[in-house]
Amino acid sequence: MLFGRSLLNHYFKYKRKVIQNITEINRRCIATCQSPKVLFFGTDNFSLPSLQKLHQNKVEVGVVTSFKSPANCVRSYAELQKLPLYRWPITAEQCAAYEVGVVVSFGHMIPLPIINAFPSGIINVHASLLPRWRGAAPIIYAIMKGDTKTGVSIMQIQPHHFDIGDILAQRELPIRSDIHMPELHSALSQLGADLLLDTVHNLKDQLAKATPQDEKLASFAPKITSRITEIMWSEQTASELYARYRALYGFKCLTTSFVDKQVQLIEVQQPQQQLAASLTPGQFTFHRGRKSLMIGCAGGTLLEVTQIRLEGKKPMSAQDFNNGFLKRAASLEFTRNKHVACC
Template identity: 40%
Template structure:
């Protein structure tokens, strides 16, 4: 008050008291507001930092990339771990389906897992890691590098064997007795060349079909993926580069692959081709200029009476009344049986009906399937 009195000697005493009473309060209020502003600013910065996954320990925040039945088993396992809350703290998916729902999107919607279309338009650095299972798109560097721990891919072969889109199909049509699962680091520009983080072998049964083997491998892949997540991040530091030897490729399958090449394929080759393609395409051949479908093919090992070895050429077909099936000879004098035939514009017919309609009219003339 004395200071104000000196400055303003004519100021009323009551006004001076009012100033002296309220100025300390105003000063304290301004001070509190400054502190609060600073705290809010720090909180905003802290929130922004938390949105970038810098922790290198579980539970992990995961963005899953997948689109088909093989991927679904891994997503199921991840979702169970997410519900448990110990291994995963966040789970969202990216899929490419062009408006048509696939098994992955259906599962995600049913369990309220957030779905993002490809390419994802989200802050990828909020996730620790990206997991890819049967996705089918080459992922660019900018996406891979957005994840603090990078990206891992579950691949259906023992890399470097069968790099590409259809490893299970090519393992079967080549008669592999062993295959497996590889988990590798995702690399830009090329598919399936990354360092291998984990691998597990699987025996292939001689009569196993593609759907049967795919189901077994999808379960193995899901189990191996969960085991890999449990061993993060240390397992990433022990990844091994793929060998430069034994590299084979499994490109996308087209209908042309279903054509039987009688001069090149043994009976087992034909049977293996059927096992591999049974879910996609029936085996095909050419007969009298028309394309036929060969349904229910089996390998015949026992010798057939009445057929001279000198008469046999690849593609030769006869009808065996005891088996009630067509018999077709392949490379190396091996043979297959065919139970049913698909003709253009007609429903499938039995081997006997095919024989009666096409072969019985001229029994002396040899009939051949061609490639």
Template identity: 40%
Template structure:
């Protein structure tokens, strides 16, 4: 969603949302005879797709959804939501040209991606409000990258929150439904991403089917318990070996896997770490490595290890030097490590 269109969206004064003008008690009476819903779906990325598919299935099976149309970015080079919508014959709208007048023809908005902020005038167009599928147990990990930060922080648990969109702030709306999942010690980001996307899709349709019931049981977020998951900066991938424990480097690797490699430096050349492993049973040595980032190679086991700030080691399985081809640990030893003095065998 692109910020230049905020002014366009704010020029039209829509009707006031029903859920802003009636009490919870009267809402139950008002929707005693629940009607089917006209849904406008907003999304672009792969995380959005299972939710769109689930809503579409609900429509096809004559569930609560009566009509479904899709708002997405026509500029995105790879847009699975647009691809699926076209193949399924769902009406498409370009976000750049979407106005409150378009939204006013629908009962409920469903948003996966809500940055920049959707203007209040746009939100109020939907009688039943707007829902968001957020990949954390709010108020934990508010922000653009909750899955990455959950793994990078070493969390053992995260989940999905279905929340109402509120104007002027991100990820602060009342929660309809949450579902928790565990994060395994070796779980990589793509695996957790796909699990959460599937669970989010199920939770979303559950809420849509009994929207009025969930609106009666809204949970207000406790801001005092909020933590944050900001957009990933390129420097997030850079490793400072003297500051990092083996666990923290491994967690960051798992969090960024499939997005970008970890970055370090060897002999003045940029090194990208594509694949590594960590033996969590190894103990912290009584005497730490002489220099964090120290590299060791075993000819017997053909293992390339790097020592971290706590003295524990990670095994390097795939890496590249200077933007060239991907190397195994043995290739790196033969081509680079074996050609320098032992005192120079370390990452900076």
């Protein structure tokens, strides 16, 4: 009797597990069957996770990318996975087999005939909470301006202008006060890939619920130029410069000048404790205990630098810079970077 009851319990447990598995398989099949055929536009390592997410979840996808760079990771993935691959620019006829276009960090304005070639238009994954930080460098500006949160937006592509279309979906991400750009870039690329997959699986509903952006809240993150690296010691506090350093980390170095030579600040931090140093903006001293340069900034604040590169030299520690240059220098002061100022 006990044996029969135990066997019956096992049978019902097994039956429930089989039903759950079948339900999950059916759910995935329905989502896959309903997913539109996607033509993906992308070029870089921010684009790649989105392409991988679509492909690995059985969304039928073709790829449009630039063939100029041999190091194009999107092109390499498409070739490795034998995905349909198109060289930019493309024609409207090449889009005819696809329901929707998806743009992720593509870098090219999409013309109206291409947008109109897709029955559901083109959607874009943008690395900010639009309408904040429209433009080419939203991640850099979010860190540089001290934002405490950012995120990703899925929006409809409109002709002639970047990042103005209606919003289909958004997802937030907090910004730590010590985060550096590559870490946030990676986190947002993964967040964008997840949100894109959800959006593609529910495209008709998301398009129907799309909402216009509030133009009053718009801010802009234009393309980065060399001017953004220039330090204005009398105008920028140590906190502002450290935020800019973290925002540009891995991409560009902050720059200044010393005895008419350009200097790049390679490793920068804020002192963990307030140090008793009275330095005017741009003036610096070598702190032997910390083996670093302490530089005066606006508002009586101090910036700490542990590694620099002097024009024509290899990167060196602050201690090597002190031993090799400072002892015979006529002035211990960084000045405006003339190489950038004249550009």
